[in-house]
Amino acid sequence: MFDAYGTLFDVYSVGLLAEQLFPGQGQALGVLWRDKQIEYTRLVTTSNGGEFYQSFWDLTRAGLRYACKRLGLALSASAEERLMNQYRHLSAFPETREVLQALKNRGIVTGVLSNGDPAMLDIAVRSAGLEGLLDHVLSVDAIRKYKTHPDAYALGPQATGLPARQIAFVSCNSWDALGATWYGFPTLWVNRYALPFEELGTLPARTGNSLLDVLEFFPDAIASI
Amino acid sequence: MFDAYGTLFDVYSVGLLAEQLFPGQGQALGVLWRDKQIEYTRLVTTSNGGEFYQSFWDLTRAGLRYACKRLGLALSASAEERLMNQYRHLSAFPETREVLQALKNRGIVTGVLSNGDPAMLDIAVRSAGLEGLLDHVLSVDAIRKYKTHPDAYALGPQATGLPARQIAFVSCNSWDALGATWYGFPTLWVNRYALPFEELGTLPARTGNSLLDVLEFFPDAIASI
Incomplete structure (x- = not known):
């Protein structure tokens, strides 16, 4: 039984597009985005018996928005869609x-x-x-x-x-x-x-x-x- | 009703001692130590109905050990005690x-x-x-x-x-x-x-x-x- 994100699929493969969109900040954005996405899964699971559950897709988007704000990156609607679309099609690890x-x-x-x-x-x-x-x-x-x-x-x-x-x-x-x-x-x-x-x-x-x-x-x- | 750590007490006030012990890495250690401490509170709360609960003191020590390993810093027993003792006596924010x-x-x-x-x-x-x-x-x-x-x-x-x-x-x-x-x-x-x-x-x-x-x-x- 395999975990998917980070295990079969490379969550940092979004870094290349992130770097194109935000030169010099692609890696930092990839790391913070991932960290925040995971933090959000924990917050919605622990709080109020899961009353504030949101799908992983929504939490992924929320994490992206937070990470951009935190890094001072202006995230246009089109850049957001491109990055989210990239997340939908992550590369599998080679093996x-x-x-x-x-x-x-x-x-x-x-x-x-x-x-x-x-x-x-x-x-x-x-x-x-x-x-x-x-x-x-x-x-x-x-x-x-x-x-x-x-x-x-x-x-x-x-x-x-x-x-x-x-x-x-x-x-x-x-x-x-x-x-x-x-x-x-x-x-x-x-x-x-x-x-x-x-x-x-x-x-x-x-x-x-x-x-x-x-x-x-x-x-x-x-x-x- | 006030939160304590980070709210009344400055969790980053350990940074000065951390910088003395590990020149150039004090801030990074302070941030990663804090992040890991909080992450550990979530892991022990969410997993197995709390079966693996550990006290905040123990999680604080675990977070310090992880952060040092992650940053490649050799944490001696005496440095660990000094940092933990500092955490016990955090500065209150001035106001x-x-x-x-x-x-x-x-x-x-x-x-x-x-x-x-x-x-x-x-x-x-x-x-x-x-x-x-x-x-x-x-x-x-x-x-x-x-x-x-x-x-x-x-x-x-x-x-x-x-x-x-x-x-x-x-x-x-x-x-x-x-x-x-x-x-x-x-x-x-x-x-x-x-x-x-x-x-x-x-x-x-x-x-x-x-x-x-x-x-x-x-x-x-x-x-x-």
């Missing part, structure tokens, strides 16, 4: 397809468990040509709570009929790898950017540096199928 | 005492509603000489959930016996001002650093730029007492 294909070749059930809403995920999966390689595309929108809420991770066991301990969870986001581990998934953290892991006293079962490590890090899961 | 005294002079019930744990708050309040000026010092540690969880904000009405709509909430943290507004407090956001407000479609009742604005922004509350 994504090969890894999913290898898993399918070994008969492993595959899926995505994402904060993205269904429309976003549908376009992202199809744009990257992954639609035949994923058995499940699960969005937290069904339960209107974002990861790391346990109800979000519970979508995995519910969809597959497998207990959490039999589902390998893969994320490049350290907070997600932590939340998934806490939930009960044997988790691979793909540490793509050579970052420290969270300092909260829990480590993921495995750590790697690309999605290819999925194939090596879960031999038991693979052998058992 | 803090004057504002609380003015409220007390007008007969207004005052309090702190903070993510900080009771021991931290006790030392911070006494270090700043504020102990006679606060009727309530409320810590979310009592319910083991951090703001913006509604149970955290509910400590205000519970302690005072007043409904949320009769409690003016004051925070310099935009996410806290948003959460407090969503909860139901008429809220003053003290925008100390001239930042944009959160882009989630809700604005606080009032915005100012120092705690002094409390005195002007709630004339009705003041007049009614």
Whole structure:
């Protein structure tokens, strides 16, 4: 079960267009946009029992607007649409397809468990040509709570009929790898950017540096199928 | 009802010591430490129904350790203790005492509603000489959930016996001002650093730029007492 944004799809691939639109600020905008988007998922999940839930698409737009204001960048309506459209069609990481294909070749059930809403995920999966390689595309929108809420991770066991301990969870986001581990998934953290892991006293079962490590890090899961 | 960290107490006042310990990196460390501390409050609140709760003190230490690793700074045990000790004795903002005294002079019930744990708050309040000026010092540690969880904000009405709509909430943290507004407090956001407000479609009742604005922004509350 793979996280989508940041794991299969490169959320920083918007940086090139951002740099064209705002020379010298593309990277800063990409980072702040992403940070704010994630912060917003947490605020709407924690506050008032989810009463103020908004879709990931809307939170992504809100994060973009905040990031531009914070950086002092004038965001025209057309620039906003271009950046949002880019977010809809994020690049998949180069090894994504090969890894999913290898898993399918070994008969492993595959899926995505994402904060993205269904429309976003549908376009992202199809744009990257992954639609035949994923058995499940699960969005937290069904339960209107974002990861790391346990109800979000519970979508995995519910969809597959497998207990959490039999589902390998893969994320490049350290907070997600932590939340998934806490939930009960044997988790691979793909540490793509050579970052420290969270300092909260829990480590993921495995750590790697690309999605290819999925194939090596879960031999038991693979052998058992 | 005042937020404490960032509102009455200057969380960036650790920057001076941080700069002495890590020349050229003090500000970056102060910012990342604070961001990570807040991120950790959210992760432990959202995940597994709070099963992995840790005190604000412990999360503050975890945030410091993460921030140093992320910035490539070698944090010795003695440097860690010095920085943590500094965090225990944060400077109050210059106008803090004057504002609380003015409220007390007008007969207004005052309090702190903070993510900080009771021991931290006790030392911070006494270090700043504020102990006679606060009727309530409320810590979310009592319910083991951090703001913006509604149970955290509910400590205000519970302690005072007043409904949320009769409690003016004051925070310099935009996410806290948003959460407090969503909860139901008429809220003053003290925008100390001239930042944009959160882009989630809700604005606080009032915005100012120092705690002094409390005195002007709630004339009705003041007049009614």
